[in-house]
Amino acid sequence: MYQPASTNNSPMLEAQSLTKRYEDGVLGLDHVSFSVSAGQVYAMLGANGAGKTTTINLFLNFIEPTEGEARIAGFATHREPLEAKARVAFVSENVMLYPQFTALQNVDYFARLGGKTEYTKDDYRRVLLRVGLQEEAHHKRLKGFSKGMRQKCGIAIAILKDAPAILLDEPTSGLDPKAGFEFMQLLHSLREEGKAILMSTHDIFRAKEVADTVGIMKQGQLVMQRTHAELAGENLEELYMHYMAGHVEAA
Ligand SMILES: Nc1ncnc2c1ncn2[C@@H]1O[C@H](COP(=O)(O)OP(=O)(O)O)[C@@H](O)[C@H]1O
Ligand SMILES: [Mg+2]
Structure with missing residues (x-):
């Protein structure tokens, strides 16, 4: 899997082997690792049930990880919740x-x-x-x-x-095209300001446009991660379908 080039910034948001098994046994998230630096947007794509909201809820300490950790500015959200929460804003x-x-x-x-x-x-x-x-x-x-x-x-x-970090769970769902466009403009300006932004979305085209890194999740796993530059000549929709189809073949 692609490893992002190391930057000078230490990551603002970091998932390290982040894993969540719910009380009923469902593995919502399976050893997911990624990071988002200041001034970067990370977009999570994936079908319903892939683990996007679980990831965000772990960063917000709404739920506790079974394994691994989510860190905000270096603070593990489940061990230092107050330090972590003070550094993140959430738009549901x-x-x-x-x-x-x-x-x-x-x-x-x-x-x-x-x-x-x-x-x-x-x-x-x-x-x-x-x-x-x-x-x-x-x-x-x-x-x-x-x-x-x-x-x-x-x-x-x-x-x-x-806050230096902003989390957004499907911010463009249910927005009309004009509102969606305005939202993306706003995201650009927040990124310019140096915010680290983690969002989930079903909007493949906007993800490709705005995100510094795009991750595709499937059944709790991060199955693809690529930078904006790596996606430059690629059709992200085809890539997405490719990874979704992989699941069907494997089943
Ligand atoms: N509170 C919960 N209890 C049990 N299982 C859950 C809970 N929340 C989510 N799940 C399960 O975890 C998996 C990931 O869900 P979720 O993170 O909501 O996916 P997404 O946001 O990508 O649609 C799904 O199988 C879902 O049914
Ligand atoms: Mg969700």
Whole structure:
């Protein structure tokens, strides 16, 4: 398997032999290793049930590894959860925000909940504009928002956390093409800022476009990992199908 060239940066996110066997015996993740440095995007592809969310949940310490570890800035998430959690922001597939609160109120509430009390109204205004929420939406309740708009709020909250690592579980699922495009622009700018970004996605084309490294997962294993440069002349969709077919042949 491809090993990424060593960079000067020590990895911000690191999975080392990361393994999760659930209580019912299902092997959700099977000795997966990869790393993401500052200023890099790592995209996980794979069918439903491949282990993408399990990987993210292990980084968030929502679940404990059976073997191996997930590290954030060098801190093993299950052994040093507070150190690790302080350095990561998470945007979930279904952003859980308060529908009765306005966009501004949500952003303010969650920023404070995360211990950030120094932000001003103007900071909130600027971050909401940055993620693409127009001024007139700032004072509207979230219950009237589209999924794309709710997600923009979720990303604004993640940005305000000011963490060096960002995890996103299927951030583009259910977004219309314009919202998907805007999301990718935002991802680019966060990457430029030096964030280490780990995301799961079903969007092969966008993964190829934005990711520094693409990993394909299948039945809990990382079956392919390639850098942006290595994928330059490749048809990632064909590669993906190739690895999916491999599973059928092996079965
Ligand atoms: N809480 C759980 N208990 C038992 N098995 C689980 C649990 N969560 C996920 N799994 C299993 O682990 C495997 C990986 O799931 P998941 O990480 O959710 O995949 P993905 O996000 O790639 O769709 C699947 O077989 C799934 O059924
Ligand atoms: Mg999932």
